[in-house]
Each structure stands twice: as C-alpha cells, then as structure tokens.
Amino acid sequence: MTRFGELDHYLFANATHYEIYKKMGAHLGKENGIEGVWFTVWAPNARSVSVIGEFNGWNENADVMKKTGDDGVYEIFVPKAKEGELYKYCIMSQKGELLYKADPYAFSAEMRPGTASKIADIETYQWKDSSWMGQREKNDPQKNPVAIYEVHPGSWKKHPCSDENPDGFYNYEYFAKTLTEYVRAMGYTHVELMGIAEYPYDGSWGYQVTGYYAPTSRFGTPAQFKYLVDYLHRNHIGVILDWVPAHFPKDAHGLADFDGSAVYEYADPRQGEHPDWGTKIFNYGRPEVKNFMLANALFWVEEYHIDGLRVDAVASLLYLDYGKKEGQWIPNKYGGNQNLEAVEFFKHLNSLVTGRNKGVMMIAEESTTWPKVTGDVHDGGLGFTFKWNMGWMHDFLDYMELDPYFRKYNHNKMTFSLTYAYSENYILVLSHDEVVHLKKSMLKKMPGDPAHKFKNLMAGYSFMIGHPGKKLLFMGQDFGQLREWSEQRELDWYLLREKSHEHLQAYFRDLMLVYKKYPALYANDTAEGFEWINADDSERSIYSFIRKSPTGKNNLLFVCNFTPVDRPDYRVGVPKGKQYRLILDSSDVRYGGESKDRKQIYRAVKRECDGREFSIGYNLPGFGVAIFRY
Known part of the structure; x- marks a missing residue:
C-alpha cells in the first residue's frame, strides 16, 4: 500500500x-x-x-x-x-x-x-473558538479596526533562568494568559507574533526558518501553540504570524541543497542566493516548491486558525536584482528585473488564502513603489489585503527626531504621505526594525529633555492614530522602553514604576480606545474619510485635520502641536457651526500634564479661520494634542 x-x-x-x-x-x-x-x-x-x-x-x-x-x-x-x-x-x-x-x-x-x-500528532486538539471563527468570515478587515501589537515571545517577558528553563522562556500556555491580559487592557485588536516557525539561531529573530510547518519548540508543543491562538481568540484578539517565503538559511539540516542538489532553491547562485543575507532564494518556477509554500500558508491559517500572515521581504522576491550588484543577477526573459515567477506566486497565494478563508489578512512588507500590491489580481495587482506603509514610517521618524525648531522647515514630511495614502490599503508601522541596530527606542529618538521626549511621543502617536491606515506598534514602545530591543532579554517593565512611563502607557491605551470606539478612524480609510483643516501651518508646526465616519455621525477633529510653545489663543477652523466635544487631551493630568477640569464643550462661532466660515478657540499647550468629536 x-x-x-x-x-x-x-x-x-x-x-x-x-x-x-x-x-x-x-x-x-x-x-x-x-x-x-x-x-x-x-x-x-x-x-x-x-x-x-x-x-x-x-x-x-x-x-x-x-x-x-x-x-x-x-x-x-x-x-x-x-x-x-x-x-x-x-x-x-x-x-x-x-x-x-x-x-x-x-x-x-x-x-x-x-x-x-x-513525530507529532496535530489533529487531536479540541478548538473552542467557533464564535471567533464564525464572526471572522463575516468581517471585512478594511472596515474593521486593526491595531496590531507586534511581539517577540522570547523577549516579551521571561521567568528567572533555572536548570529546567535556562532561557527563562514562557511556554505558549503561560504566554497566552499574560499576553492576553496586557493586550486587552491596552486595547489592541491583534497580536503579530515574530519567530513562530522553527529556526535554529535566536539572533535571526525567526527570519531564517528551517521548520516551516513546526511551531518553535522553544515555547512548547504544537498543541500548546494551538492553545495560545485559541485563548487569544476567545478573548476577541486576532493573531497574525510573520511568514518568510523569500529565503531560507544554509544550515546543514535545512532545505539548502536538500538531496545534494538545488531542490528548493535555484541552482544558479545569481538567482538562488542573497549575497547580503547569506541565504537561499526559493525557486518558485518549480511547481513542487511553490506547492510547499502555498500549502504552508494554508496550513497556518486552516490548521492553526491564524487570522493573517505578515509576508516578510516581499520586495526581495519581486526584484531579481534586490541587494545585488551588476553581474550578480540574471534578467527575466524580457530583459527586466522583475521576478515573474514570484509575481505569479503572490497572485496565486493571495487568491488562494483569502478565497478559501474569508476575513483572513495577507499583509505585505514591501518597501518599494511596486504598483497595486493590494490591487485585485484580475486587474494586475498582487492581491494582498494590506501593505506596510514604509514611506510614511521613514518620513514620520525623520520629522519626529528633529529638534522642534527645525520642524517648520520639514513640515511636508508629515503631509506628503497624504498624497499617496489611498493608492494602497496601508498599515502604518513602527516595528521592531526601527528600534534595533543603533536606531534607538521610540522614546530615545525624541529630541529634548526627558519631559519633552514623552510629550513628543504622545503627539507623534496621536498623529499616527489620526492618519488614514491601520496601525502597528512594536512591544515596549507603548510605555517608553528606553533601551533598544534585544531578543536576549525581556522588556524593561520596571520602568512602569515611574510616573512618566505610566502616563505614556495610559495615554496610548486611551488612544487605542478612541481608535476602536469611533468608525471615523477605521471604517473610512479613503479620500472621503480624511480632510485637512490646515496642512500648511509650518511656522507653528501645528497640524489640524478631520476624520469622517461613513455615517457622518461622530466625526473627529484632530489638532496636534509639534513644538513646546503654548498657544493659549489657538483658533482652528471647523466644518460646521455646531458644538465640538473634547474627547482626548494630551495635557490632562492623567497623562502627566497640567490640565484638569478643562471645558469639554466648545461652541463654534461665525469667525473665519483656516478658510472656514466657523471656528473654535482652544488653549493648545506645547506638544499638546486635542481630539474633538462633532
């Protein structure tokens, strides 16, 4: 037989x-x-x-x-x-x-x-997340809130090291309960887990995979990993996995030269190797290799109930000359640098996964201007659900790291992204890549004295939440981690004993609650859902804009001040002569500011400002952010 x-x-x-x-x-x-x-x-x-x-x-x-x-x-x-x-x-x-x-x-x-x-049996686990899975089929990720907490399980929190657990790792079950408690309290909608598929070297963070179908044994068994996903689902938290289809390592026990020849990779090193990374490139021109990875994507979604795959290093597959010098790559049959086999693979992949699993997200980490990454495959697109907005991230960080005095000369760094914000379905990301390799933590990037750093970061996060697109933040950055991230140690949770870090965490939590509460911030990430009030106030480095809900109810007005200068007589134009309710004030004493018992209702008066017939006056502190509902 x-x-x-x-x-x-x-x-x-x-x-x-x-x-x-x-x-x-x-x-x-x-x-x-x-x-x-x-x-x-x-x-x-x-x-x-x-x-x-x-x-x-x-x-x-x-x-x-x-x-x-x-x-x-x-x-x-x-x-x-x-x-x-x-x-x-x-x-x-x-x-x-x-x-x-x-x-x-x-x-x-x-x-x-x-x-x-x-040898493992993965078929006996009894799932308890039927309610979540049923609801997922009805969901449209474009219209739902997506606020992602990116987390590396091995360095989020650790037990004290012991002979039985020399690394101090939490197992999947213990991690499930502690992570869920935190994520629910903070208001995130999803977690994105790094380094789940088995890998040999901790320092690769899981991006050099040797076991594509095996949850890493660092944290337990396949059944325990299913428990983690199940537990998160039962607490209304989605699960996204980092997925690495672009390349694999040369470890002797892995896929490289599997039977003494190039099986999973191209035989010609000009096609089959990344010079900078020292890894092999999957040969998607070979049906069996393509099948290996197509089935792998479905495996995580259908066997482990994963809600989305963040597809790593998409650009490295799309371009034959990615990271290569002249003579290190071979053009395609038309003489171009596009990897035609990878393009076909992505179209097949995204159509297959989202076609069989309604509500599942396919997310591209794609750093170039390749067109229609989230476009329909029948219209020449790649078919991803979302694309990481790397352009916004670079401009945003460049601006936020500037001394406030020089921000007026770089005002367009915060407005330019709105010229292309609707060309793709974007996720705004401040990921692990931005807080390692001497790039400094988010808080350390901020200019000024310690007090100003926290206020700067609150203002920056507010602008991010108001900007069209879904959201992602790497662990530790919501409470002001000081040190750069390292996979070798847990986050510096002891910082939360200090008021300034506690205040930042409380503010970010309340931002998340506002984001999830108001459809204006997630159900209308289109040109119809955003409007500048004043995008040109460079001299004062103040940005004001509105986010519109699909129903026209509970629209939001954002005012963000990116200098330490108080504006006690600040006036902002508003779209209608109605009343505006202050729903979030970054200068509140709850967040370390000096405002308390501030007036909540502001009635618009017929006084021209920002080209509008009506306006409201507001005491806008240095680095202050105000969000109004109308």
Missing part, C-alpha cells in the same frame, strides 16, 4: 496539492492493523533515502524508503515509531554523500541546538 497515490503526484506536479502536509512528513497511522508512522519526503535527485531516528537507533540501513513515482517522492511505514520520537532523513546524493536532513514538513522539532524533527 502507498499513501502517496497517483492523484497526489498529479496535484503536486501542478502546485495545486493545497493540503499536501497531510501526506508529506510524519503521520501516525496503521498498516495491516499495526500502529506506526508513515514517513514521506520529496528528494528528486537522491540516490537513496532512509529514515533514521530514536525508533531504530539512528540506523541508516534499518528503514530504507521506497519511491512512489518518478518525481522523487519517497515513503515508508515504520511500525515501531511513535509520537514524540526524534527523526531525520538520511539522504545519499548522486555523488555518494550522506546528508542528514530535518523533515521539511515536520510538525514539530527538537529544541535547539538539536536539529532533529519530532
């Missing part, structure tokens, strides 16, 4: 075996009434393949696998193998070399520095 039949071969060869992980890898089963494990692996250029493990004393000759067809798929049933045991494939190359490879489709892996795969 063979598990991998004629239909499996056909679908695999056409990159349409979307649940191939149910056939490839290690699966508990029975043969002739005897319990054991089926092992199946693709090694198209191998001379021979055997499975070795704890069940056969790692004997290379004990369990030799058989070919199931002409495409290099090998399989075997091993009666003595059982769940929890370690294994690898021993592959003899055409040159006679013996290679010891982890299973590309393994559901679990040995704790690093070990490199073996582990």
Whole structure:
C-alpha cells in the first residue's frame, strides 16, 4: 500500500496539492492493523533515502524508503515509531554523500541546538473558538479596526533562568494568559507574533526558518501553540504570524541543497542566493516548491486558525536584482528585473488564502513603489489585503527626531504621505526594525529633555492614530522602553514604576480606545474619510485635520502641536457651526500634564479661520494634542 497515490503526484506536479502536509512528513497511522508512522519526503535527485531516528537507533540501513513515482517522492511505514520520537532523513546524493536532513514538513522539532524533527500528532486538539471563527468570515478587515501589537515571545517577558528553563522562556500556555491580559487592557485588536516557525539561531529573530510547518519548540508543543491562538481568540484578539517565503538559511539540516542538489532553491547562485543575507532564494518556477509554500500558508491559517500572515521581504522576491550588484543577477526573459515567477506566486497565494478563508489578512512588507500590491489580481495587482506603509514610517521618524525648531522647515514630511495614502490599503508601522541596530527606542529618538521626549511621543502617536491606515506598534514602545530591543532579554517593565512611563502607557491605551470606539478612524480609510483643516501651518508646526465616519455621525477633529510653545489663543477652523466635544487631551493630568477640569464643550462661532466660515478657540499647550468629536 502507498499513501502517496497517483492523484497526489498529479496535484503536486501542478502546485495545486493545497493540503499536501497531510501526506508529506510524519503521520501516525496503521498498516495491516499495526500502529506506526508513515514517513514521506520529496528528494528528486537522491540516490537513496532512509529514515533514521530514536525508533531504530539512528540506523541508516534499518528503514530504507521506497519511491512512489518518478518525481522523487519517497515513503515508508515504520511500525515501531511513535509520537514524540526524534527523526531525520538520511539522504545519499548522486555523488555518494550522506546528508542528514530535518523533515521539511515536520510538525514539530527538537529544541535547539538539536536539529532533529519530532513525530507529532496535530489533529487531536479540541478548538473552542467557533464564535471567533464564525464572526471572522463575516468581517471585512478594511472596515474593521486593526491595531496590531507586534511581539517577540522570547523577549516579551521571561521567568528567572533555572536548570529546567535556562532561557527563562514562557511556554505558549503561560504566554497566552499574560499576553492576553496586557493586550486587552491596552486595547489592541491583534497580536503579530515574530519567530513562530522553527529556526535554529535566536539572533535571526525567526527570519531564517528551517521548520516551516513546526511551531518553535522553544515555547512548547504544537498543541500548546494551538492553545495560545485559541485563548487569544476567545478573548476577541486576532493573531497574525510573520511568514518568510523569500529565503531560507544554509544550515546543514535545512532545505539548502536538500538531496545534494538545488531542490528548493535555484541552482544558479545569481538567482538562488542573497549575497547580503547569506541565504537561499526559493525557486518558485518549480511547481513542487511553490506547492510547499502555498500549502504552508494554508496550513497556518486552516490548521492553526491564524487570522493573517505578515509576508516578510516581499520586495526581495519581486526584484531579481534586490541587494545585488551588476553581474550578480540574471534578467527575466524580457530583459527586466522583475521576478515573474514570484509575481505569479503572490497572485496565486493571495487568491488562494483569502478565497478559501474569508476575513483572513495577507499583509505585505514591501518597501518599494511596486504598483497595486493590494490591487485585485484580475486587474494586475498582487492581491494582498494590506501593505506596510514604509514611506510614511521613514518620513514620520525623520520629522519626529528633529529638534522642534527645525520642524517648520520639514513640515511636508508629515503631509506628503497624504498624497499617496489611498493608492494602497496601508498599515502604518513602527516595528521592531526601527528600534534595533543603533536606531534607538521610540522614546530615545525624541529630541529634548526627558519631559519633552514623552510629550513628543504622545503627539507623534496621536498623529499616527489620526492618519488614514491601520496601525502597528512594536512591544515596549507603548510605555517608553528606553533601551533598544534585544531578543536576549525581556522588556524593561520596571520602568512602569515611574510616573512618566505610566502616563505614556495610559495615554496610548486611551488612544487605542478612541481608535476602536469611533468608525471615523477605521471604517473610512479613503479620500472621503480624511480632510485637512490646515496642512500648511509650518511656522507653528501645528497640524489640524478631520476624520469622517461613513455615517457622518461622530466625526473627529484632530489638532496636534509639534513644538513646546503654548498657544493659549489657538483658533482652528471647523466644518460646521455646531458644538465640538473634547474627547482626548494630551495635557490632562492623567497623562502627566497640567490640565484638569478643562471645558469639554466648545461652541463654534461665525469667525473665519483656516478658510472656514466657523471656528473654535482652544488653549493648545506645547506638544499638546486635542481630539474633538462633532
């Protein structure tokens, strides 16, 4: 009997075996009434393949696998193998070399520095998130609030190190409860988890994957990871995973030169290697490789109930010359630098994942001006749900790091993004990449004395929340982490014993509550949903604008002052002669300011300002932000 039949071969060869992980890898089963494990692996250029493990004393000759067809798929049933045991494939190359490879489709892996795969059953977990999953199918992410907390599980919080837990890692179950408590209290709608698919080197943060189908064993078992997702869902929190389809490392046990030849990567290093990263590039011109990653995306979404994939390094796949010098790359058949196979892969990927799973988000980390990243595939687009807005992020940080005196000469850095804000469906991101490698934490980027740093950051976060687009913030930046992030230590939570950090955290939490409460901030991220009141007040470095709800009710007026100069007589033009209710004031004593018992209702008067017939007067403090509802 063979598990991998004629239909499996056909679908695999056409990159349409979307649940191939149910056939490839290690699966508990029975043969002739005897319990054991089926092992199946693709090694198209191998001379021979055997499975070795704890069940056969790692004997290379004990369990030799058989070919199931002409495409290099090998399989075997091993009666003595059982769940929890370690294994690898021993592959003899055409040159006679013996290679010891982890299973590309393994559901679990040995704790690093070990490199073996582990037999695991992922089918027995009893999910309890049916309410969330049912609601997800009805959701339109474009019209819903999306405020993402980006978190690295290994360095969010840690236990004291011990012999039993030398790294101090939280396991998935403990992490679920503590993370959920924090995320709910802060008002985020989603978490984005870094470094979940198995990887060997902590310093890669999970971006050099060796186990694409295995939640990292650093934090527990596949069942425990399902519990984490389940628990977050039951507490109304979505889960996004970092997903790395662009490249993989050269580790001896991984995908590189899998059977002694280029299997998952291009054979020509001008196509198959990133010179700067020292990694291999997936060969998406090969159907079996494309199938491996298409099925992997579905695997996380459908087997682990993941709500979105943040697709890493999209630009590095789209451009054949990405990070390469002349002579290090090969043009496409038309002579251009576009990777046509990657373009087709992304279109297939996004159509497949979102077509089969309504409400799931596909998010591109794409740093160039490639057109229609979030456009419809039938109209030449790539089909992503959202794109990270890297242009906004760079301009925003450049402006925020300036001494306030010089901001008036750089006023357009905060307005330019509105000229392209609706060309894609954007997420505004302040991610982990911006607080490492001597870039400083968000708070440390701010100019001025300590008090001014906190006020600057409050103003910056307010502008971000008011700007069209969904939101993402990396862990620690909502309470003013001082040190740069390091994967080797937990965040500096002790800072919350200081009032200034507590005030910043409280302000950001209240910003999140405003964001989720008012559809004007999330349901209308289009040109119809935003209007400048005054985009040109460069001399005073003040920005005022309105966000409009789809119904016209509960529109919001933002006024943001980016200098330390108080404006006690500040007047702002308003669209209608109505009353305006102050709903958030960054100078409130709750946030470390000096305002208390401030007037809440401001009646517009017929007095021209900012080209408007009506206006309101307001005492605007230095670095002050006021959000009004009307």
